[in-house]
Amino acid sequence: MAAKKLNMKDKYKMLTRDLDWEFSYQDRKEAFPYEEYEGIKITDWSKWEDPFRLTMDAYWKYQAEKEKKLYAIFDAFAQNNGHLNISDPRYVNALKVFLGGVTPVEYQAYQGFAHVGRQFGGVGARVACQMQSIDELRHVQTQIHAMSHYNKFFDGLHNWNGMQDKVWYMSVPTSFFHDARSSGPFEFLLAISFSFEYVLTNLLFVPFMSGAAYNGDMATVTFGFSSQSDEARHMTLGLEVIKFLLEQHEDNVPIVQKWVDKWFWRGTRVLGIVSMMMDYMLPNKVMSWREAWEIYFEQAGGALFKDLARYGIKPPKYVDIATAQMDHMSHQTWWNFYNFGEAAGFHTWIPSDKELDWLSEKYPQTFDKYYRPRWELAKKMEAEGKRFYSKGLPQLCNTCQVAMINTEVDDPTMLVYRSTEYKGEKYHFCSDGCHDIFVDEPEKFVQSWLPVHQILQGNCGGADLETVMREYYGMDVGVDNLDMKGSPDELRWKEWKSA
Amino acid sequence: MMSFLVTVEPTGEQIEVEEGQTILDAALRQGVWLPFACGHGTCATCKIQVLDGDVDVGAASSFALMDMERDEGKVLACCAIPESDLVIEADIDVDADFAGHPVEDFDAVVTAIVDLSPTIKGIHFRLDRPMAFQAGQYVNLTLPNLEGTRAFSIANKPSQADQLELHVRLVPGGAGTTWLHEQLAVGDTLRVSGPYGQFFVRKSDDKGAIFIAGGSGLSSPQAMILDLLEAGDSRPLYLFQGARNQAELYNRELFEELAQQFDNFHYIPALNAEESEDWQGFRGFVHDAARDYFDGKLEGHKAYLCGPPPMIDAAITTLMQGRVFERDIHMERFVTAADGADDSERSALFRRI
Secondary structure (H helix, E strand, O other): OOOOOOOHHHHHHHHOHHHOOOOOOOOHHHHOOOOOOOOOOOOOHHHOOOOOOOOHHHHHHHHHHHHHHHHHHHHHHHHOOHHHHOOOHHHHHHHHHHHHHOHHHHHHHHHHHHHHHHHOOOHHHHHHHHHHHHHHHHHHHHHHHHHHHHHOOOOOOOOHHHHOOOOOOOHHHHHHHHHHHOOOHHHHHHHHHHHHHHHHHHHHHHHHHHHHHHOOOHHHHHHHHHHHHHHHHHHHHHHHHHHHHHHHOOOHHHHHHHHHHHHHHHHHHHOHHHHHHHHHHOOOOOOOHHHHHHHHHHHHHHHHHHHHHHHOOOOOOOHHHHHHHOOOHHHHHHHHHHHOHHHOOOOEOOOOHHHHHHHHHHOOOOHHHHHHHHHHHHHHHHHOOOOOOOOOOOOEOOOOOOEOOOEEOOEEEEEOOEEEEEOOEEEEEOOHHHHHHHHHOHHHHOOOOOHHHHHHOOOOOOOOHHHHHHHHOOOOOOOOOOEOOOOHHHHHHHHHHHO | OOEEEEEEEOOOEEEEEEOOOOHHHHHHHOOOOOOOOOOOOOOOOOEEEEEEOOEEOOOOOOOOOOHHHHHOOEEEOOOOEEOOOEEEEOOOOOOOOOOOOOOEEEEEEEEEEEEOOOOEEEEEEEEOOOOOOOOOOEEEEEOOOOOOOEEEEEOOOOOOOOEEEEEEEOOOOOHHHHHHHHOOOOOOEEEEEEEEOOOOOOOOOOOEEEEEEEHHHHHHHHHHHHHHHHOOOOOOEEEEEEEOOOOOOOOHHHHHHHHHHOOOEEEEEEEOOOOOOOOOOEEOOHHHHHHHHOOOOOOOEEEEEEEOHHHHHHHHHHHHHOOOOHHHEEEEEOOOOOOOOOOOOOOOOOOOO
16 A cells, blocks of 8 residues: 655654754753743744745755746846846936845845744744745845846945945844844844735835836846745745734733834834835836835735734734825935935936826825925026035934934924933934834933944044045945936936937 | 636645636635735745646746746646646645545435524435535535525534435525525425535544534534534533524524533523513623633633624634634634625735634
């Protein structure tokens, strides 16, 4: 009689979980020192449901084939001068932000998952984290390779790695991940796997993948498809971890709620720069940021939080404020970069008349009233030869490190200033959400490395901002920064196209 | 319209997939859970193996479904469109308690029609031969001049293998139940196929069992309880039966007697619209009766839910708040013509509930 065929679950169990060992002569608690210190109670690791069942040999096989396909397309893209097929050279500035803002945090994700992949007492969770760790490293590499072609032809892509933890806006995603990685292992998974990868990931992917597709960037689209086939595993890990924590012990529920609140708010602040890419930096628009928020957060997230309510989890604190701000976020963010365009590592510009009309149509409640007049003024000044740059740098929020540009929900002309005192020092915040996060963990957030403070404290070299930018940030001043109009990027593009 | 029959291994569940419809869409609409995430061919969570038949792989991304996998007959359920009847294997678990009795066709002669309540009739049949089934499972009836089949849970215990007892509530506007209530007569013969479904008692788990039944959803729990008590099962059993009023609370005497006879069986009826003052039992919805009875602490039980979708939904919330989770919640939703299509967006948090 033929041996009974193992189903996928049993096969996976034998190849992974059954390779775990018992702690016969060592104290299990010493082997997993971080498992309890967050207050999370795990009563039975065997209840962990493996979010995906992929053995290591299958993993290598799949990833190898993905890489082969992806690199064939990168080659074709490079050999055919794919950069000439993009919609408009302004598009490349979105890639500059991506490479400096996203690629380094993929590397941090690799480090974070490698760390927590060691720290869980349950083997199922360890295996899932280790596999994700390797995925993240692959994403770092493929992103660098996808964009390296652009580095040969455009400015501002040469020193993303040196800029990521120094530059005044790149520190936003960097510090987000520093916060998660310096948390306990369960908070890390809730922050990255659940809040970021599950709840907010589509808001990051749509502008990049669809944005690249709409703007003729075949290399980035293909990278996106290749990584999305990994993301699904990451999302299911996020779902499994929240279910597991909520089901293991009722005392976990308030801890999970606090993390949901914190990481939702942290996530929305990080997305500010994505909103600006979507509404302003993509020459061919996919949809507005507001529409993306409605589809991917309000509808999909609504269904999720309806299901989570059964566990006693409420929608994230301040979700109403975040939603109200979605009518303003991209406009305020791009205006801020337009103002501080002298100190940015990419180009900024005034939207074309057609784009201004599109924004009016997509944001009927806010754009004509609050933002269009600013652009009309900027246009007038530019026409008079007075392109305006704010000198210096903006004040940053002590929690999210975003510039203090956020406005009150009931008065969009009033900036939000929240502050608190801790051990005799005053700390400033862009929102109630960021204020509350600081107050809950002040010893952590007094250590925030705020780029603007650091310059003023003399920790970034230089007697003036230009020297800091040139020597500390590694920017090619006068080339990487300033307006798109008249930039070397624009001049080269015109030459290529007229040739 | 043409459709194909897709058999899902290892559970043996079957789904009808319409021409041009994806396997995943058909499965989810027919209550058969398959793993999935993105729903549009880029993530590969819904990868399945085709064991037999022809299928169009559809718009599966070449990064999500590798060439070597295509060669092996793997497809993504969210994109794959059957071109013939199929047998597929999915990454789902076979329940250790599932007996896997084969589905067969039977001729069933009506032996009795009983008025159980003003809206529910008990219809008794004799089968042309015994049918092996698990208490809780259902059959499909083919009704004259009506397209498709109608599903009804079996209310008798499996030891009465040559009989069928079905509880049929008259659904306003429901062609099938109207025919059964108004046209069917003793002596008529109907074509029956079965048994179907994944709703049965997980006997290998010795936790106490909570049954929550609404309306004619009493049928499955009735069969399950009769079966357990007959076998001398000693685990604690709790039946919460929900109805509008005393007239709709059918088979009450049967369960009151069983509660007298068996120490481990507890019967808690709940009426949500009883006007009479003489009702001494619980007033309110059946899920509230369960919460009230256990003082909200339901942990450590298995739960079996049977009835209309809103009752099931409320009961799930009560159970989860009482810390009974998906793995211990089993259910049969009675969806009728009166229930609109449920097109509200679902999260991927839960599999079967």
